[in-house]
Amino acid sequence: MYLRNSWYVAAISSEVVADLTALRILEENIVLYRTEAGEPVALEDSCPHRRLPLSKGRLLNDNIECGYHGLQFNPTGQCVAVPTQDRIPPSAIVRSYPLVDRWGLLWIWMGDDELADDSLIINIENYDNPDWKITTGDALTCGCNYQYLTDNLLDPSHVAWVHRTSFAAAGTENVPLEITQTDNGLVVHRWIYDNKPPPFYAPLVQFDGNCDRLQYYEAQYPSTAINKSIFFPAGKGGPDSQADELTYMMISYNFMTPVDADNTRYHWLQHRNTDPKNEEVTLTISSGAKAAFLEDRDVLEAVHRGIANEATRHLDLGLDAASLHFRRNLQKMIDQEK
Numbered sequence: 478m479y480l481r482n483s484w485y486v487a488a489i490s491s492e493v494v495a496d497l498t499a500l501r502i503l504e505e506n507i508v509l510y511r512t513e514a515g516e517p518v519a520l521e522d523s524c525p526h527r528r529l530p531l532s533k534g535r536l537l538n539d540n541i542e543c544g545y546h547g548l549q550f551n552p553t554g555q556c557v558a559v560p561t562q563d564r565i566p567p568s569a570i571v572r573s574y575p576l577v578d579r580w581g582l583l584w585i586w587m588g589d590d591e592l593a594d595d596s597l598i599i600n601i602e603n604y605d606n607p608d609w610k611i612t613t614g615d616a617l618t619c620g621c622n623y624q625y626l627t628d629n630l631l632d633p634s635h636v637a638w639v640h641r642t643s644f645a646a647a648g649t650e651n652v653p654l655e656i657t658q659t660d661n662g663l664v665v666h667r668w669i670y671d672n673k674p675p676p677f678y679a680p681l682v683q684f685d686g687n688c689d690r691l692q693y694y695e696a697q698y699p700s701t702a703i704n705k706s707i708f709f710p711a712g713k714g715g716p717d718s719q720a721d722e723l724t725y726m727m728i729s730y731n732f733m734t735p736v737d738a739d740n741t742r743y744h745w746l747q748h749r750n751t752d753p754k755n756e757e758v759t760l761t762i763s764s765g766a767k768a769a770f771l772e773d774r775d776v777l778e779a780v781h782r783g784i785a786n787e788a789t790r791h792l793d794l795g796l797d798a799a800s801l802h803f804r805r806n807l808q809k810m811i812d813q814e815k
C-alpha cells in the first residue's frame with residue numbers, strides 16, 4: 478500500500494522542539510524531538526521492553542527515558558542505561574529513522590536506511606531568490622486515503638465545483654487536459670485563454686483585464702503534488718511564452734504523508750514571484766489556500782467513505798485518466814519494492 482523508499486514530510490520544522498512529539502507514518506509509530514544542539518531525531522515510538530510508547534517518557538538531555546522502567550535511548554536508538562540492572566541487553570535498541578531539515582520541513586525516510594539519499598528530496602526552485610516569497614506552510618489531518626488527495630491534485634476539473642467562490646473561473650469546464658509523463662510522475666496541464674482571473678487571484682495578479690492562464694498540475698511518486706498557476710495578460714500567454722515582469726506565478730507544493738489506509742497528514746507551501754515583502758499578501762494566500770484545502774478535505778473524506786461503501790458499479794470519466802495512470806505506476810513501484 479505504501480512506497481517505503483521515499484522521503485515523506487514528518488512535520489513543519491519549527492513545530493519540533495526539545496519535546497517529544499508522537500506521530501504515525503505508514504502505520505509506524507514514531508517519536509520526534511530535537512537534541513540540545515538542535516538536531517532533529519526520529520525514533521521508533523515503542524520501548525522494546527513492554528512496548529510503552531517512548532513519547533510517554535521524558536527527555537534527559539539528548540536521550541529519551543522510558544516512562545515505565547527508565548530504559549534510556551540515545552538519538553541513534555541505542556539503549557545506554559537500564560537502571561534496574563547492570564547489563565544492557567544487546568536487543569535493547571529502537572529503530573532510528575533518517576531525518577533531514579529542509580525547506581522549513583522535516584523529511585523522514587521510511588525505507589531502507591542505506592538508500593536514504595537526501596538529494597532525492599524535492600528541489601524548490603527560487604527558494605532563496607529574494608524576488609520570490611514562500612509561505613511558512615501549514616498542515617491538515619485528513620480522514621481519507623492519501624491517494625484521494627493526490628488524485629484531487631492531478632484533477633483541475635474539480636476546481637469549478639469544489640472551489641466555486643475562490644479558485645473557480647469561467648471557461649474551464651470543457652478545455653481539454655494534456656497529460657505528460659515525467660521521470661518521476663505525471664503532469665496534467667492546459668491553457669485557458671482570455672478569461673477573467675478567478676476571484677482568489679484577481680487582486681494578486683499584477684495587471685488588469687483578462688488573462689491567459691496556465692493550469693499545471695504535477696504529481697511525483699509517491700505523493701507529492703506541485704500545482705502551478707501562471708497568469709499572463711490576455712494575448713501574451715501560450716506554450717512558447719516567456720515570463721516577464723507582468724507574469725504572475727503561484728506554485729503550490731503539496732506533500733501527502735500517509736498515516737494509515739484511512740488517514741493522511743497533508744502539508745503544503747505556497748511560493749509566488751511577486752510582493753515578497755507584503756505580509757498582507759502572504760496572509761491572504763495562506764488563508765485562501767487553507768480555506769480551499771478545507772473544502773477539498775470535506776469532499777475527499779466523504780469520497781473515502783463513499784468508495785468504502787460502494788455497492789453498485791464504479792464509474793470512471795475521462796478526467797480520471799491522469800490519476801488512474803499515476804496510481805498504476807505507483808502500484809508497480811510498490812510491488813517492485815516488495
Ligand code: FES
Nearest residue numbers: 524526527543546
Ligand atoms: S517498558 Fe520501557 S523500560 Fe519497561
Ligand SMILES: [Fe+2]
Nearest residue numbers: 639640769773
Ligand atoms: Fe481543490
